Amino acid sequence: MSTSAEDLLIIYEAEAEQWASYLRSIVTGPVPEEGICCYDIATVTSKREDFLALGRYRCKLLVLSRGLLEGLCPLRRFFLARVLRPAAGVVVLLCGVESLAPLLEAVPVADGCLQVSSEQDAQVYLTAVTDIVQRGAQATVDIGALTARAAGLELVQDGKRLSAAAPPARPHMLVLPARVP
Template sequence: NTKDILVIYEQEAQEWALYLRSLFGHVVNKGGILLYNLGTSSLKHQELFSLPCYRCKLLILSCGLLNCLNRKRIYFLEQVLKPPDNVVILLCGVENSEILHEILTLDGGSKEISTDQEPEEYISVVTGIIQPDHQTSSDVNLSDVRGPPEKTDLNFKTEVLSETLEINEQSILVLPGRISCENPGEIFILLKDEIDDETLEVEFIADNQRIRIQPTSWNKKVKYMKALDFPAGPVYVNVYCGRVIRTTAQIDYYTALDEIEHIFEKVADPIAFTCQVS
């Protein structure tokens, strides 16, 4: 099959990924469209050779995707999302892609669309990449395309994210919000303003433990560190600048069993969901 469109998303934006596959199936063969769940995929090395071959890469940028980023996924996205002329970023519950560009080293030139736009605009942008001499969107019959997914849940999370940024004078964001006990990965500290590395410290509080660590600098506005090992449950985080707490956050550590329960909580009928998966 021709490799036409690669849609990269995180679980909370799955409905949007399915919607886009249905929509773009009107202009390319559906066999040429690949949906890639960044949160659950194995990120195999050979995929770094096959996925960049897609003529258009569309990233659904949601709060969940930002939350699932670690060093491995960041490197993966940096390798796949190029050249920039072939990249489209769909803003899904986030106001802009500024945070993404702070974390990832991406060349400029990618196109941005949002969930507020009309389906004809999505088709126009994508087909403009894969078929420069494409037919106009008005020539495509979209009468059988279902409406786009509801945006309520994503917008709610965006409001929470916005409130977090507004509350803290330094606008410091701690990611991710959930960490696997079996594979902790990394923690990222995103800064709106530059802060002296020597004065920045991160304190973790859990089970009568208080551990303070100085993060490593990823770039001027992004710091990171290896996530510490904690048992399942909430871990409270204080980010210090000097001796002053600039922001507080909570990270939920979870086990594999917790994650399975978390997934089942998201579906209305767990039994039907199990049958569907099997």
């Protein structure tokens, strides 16, 4: 699919490590394994090289958990604000949290990121990530909206959910890792 060694960055907090591993396992194949990086936000440093290197990934998948929100110190906020760009290349997985609002209050995430829920089917996650990796993060919000409509995802702009499609039906199957924190 891609020749880049920097396709997918999965950002998580320790309590969501199993989710990060699970997400890596479902996207490996369509996204080359060597192009996937799982990054524990607890290891963030203030080194400029880290921000630059991690910001080059085509798709950034943030596993938004309660622990990540509770641990948002100034350095982590700065990190997320720098790395979660451009918004057309960002997918936020709500994992044990109801909405993206607490993140948007703490971190200035640009308009147009995609939002998925841990209650959705694995195919939704895979579609969101592979579409971004295939087209690159250079796509505009309009393309993101088309992708969202096709995958049943929610597009978040100015901190508000935009209806990208009719409300998705409850999935027939709920996919969870072995242990959910």
